[in-house]
Amino acid sequence: MSAVDFMKQTLDFIHRGFRGAPDGLSNDQLHFVPEGQSHSIAWCMWHAARVEDLFFQQLFQGSPAEWETGGWATKTGLPEKGFGTGQSTPEAGAVRIDDLGAFQAYQAKVADLSADFLEALTDADLGREVKLRDRTETLGESINLHLVIHLNGHRGEINLLRGMLGLDPVLLNQGG
Secondary structure, three states: OOHHHHHHHHHHHHHHHHHHOOOOOOHHHHOOOOOOOOOOHHHHHHHHHHHHHHHHHHHHHOOOOHHHHOOHHHHHOOOOOOOOOOOOHHHHHOOOOOOHHHHHHHHHHHHHHHHHHHHOOOHHHHHOEEEEOOEEEEHHHHHHHHHHHHHHHHHHHHHHHHHHOOOOOOOOOOOO
16 A cells, blocks of 8 residues: 555545544534533534645645635634634634534535545655745655644544543544
8 A cells, every 4th residue: 555545545534533523412512622621522623624624725735725715614603714723722612613514515625625635646745845834844744744643633532522422432443
């Protein structure tokens, strides 16, 4: 299996987990935030989709994020600016998805755009340098660190939250 194929397979697994995250949840459960510095399932879903959109569209391709071009803030009721990184605990706790169907349409669009980008990628492309603020990393490092590892961590956070609510997890570690 090539490195790109591994990334495609893993991101597909992560996408399936995030698609299933709200299954069986009430609106209150979707937005439940336990005590401490945790997040809601809604926040995890929003943050993951926004991060993926920013990396694949803006950083990797130099295109506007789907969030802006599709007008998704208005459609979903989510913040127009930001993507969760650097938010205070109260700010993160206030994130609410007003229209879950619209958000899921955004989530699906981002996943499709990411799949299109990966489909055109070769293993040789993974060595291309990507500028992240004041540092540079390779495209392969960026995809693995910020998307594969980071987003899978939030998938695990969702499973913990679902367990706290007495619900089954989504996609336990079944492999890629």
